[in-house]
Amino acid sequence: AQSVTQPDIHITVSEGASLELRCNYSYGATPYLFWYVQSPGQGLQLLLKYFSGDTLVQGIKGFEAEFKRSQSSFNLRKPSVHWSDAAEYFCAVGGTDSWGKLQFGSGTQVVVTP
């Protein structure tokens, strides 16, 4: 069965500091991995996705993520956080057999302090 684990429920980071959000997945076939962000009062917006090829993928808003098959991980990073990055972040997994459905993690709430 497919599943996604985001071990950190809540992270507090200072503005300008680096950020790393963890994501571990379990998927029986080749995984397609996604990170979404949800700003307060908004729906989810796609940050980036990994399908194949280069294991380091770049996304919008200065985010990047690295796929590590050996660790079943797809961690999200940003070198320098801005106050506008305060949001909830969701990792998700799907596959070519999933009819476009995604399995989402439980989310990580990011708080940015001045």
Add this chain to the structure above:
Amino acid sequence: DVKVTQSSRYLVKRTGEKVFLECVQDMDHENMFWYRQDPGLGLRLIYFSYDVKMKEKGDIPEGYSVSREKKERFSLILESASTNQTSMYLCASSLSTEINSPLHFGNGTRLTVT
């Protein structure tokens, strides 16, 4: 830009009422989804539809039904609302069932059942 519109931002209903949540997308997308979002649980798929009049159960369909009479509209129905259905409901659409077709989300409907 794709727009997914959920008709209500907030709803308050009484136990036992029949509740309709409406979602409309304006980009001729084939796939539409209803997710439920709860703290600590992330997003869980209730139902999805890959074509008009077609529907498939997601992970938590109990207590819900759906209707898709037109391509652009996907309705979630709570036949007899219960307090454990108090939640945030997110509608999403995607162009096709291909996994590389990104999900576009509405802003959500926060339903309270009293």
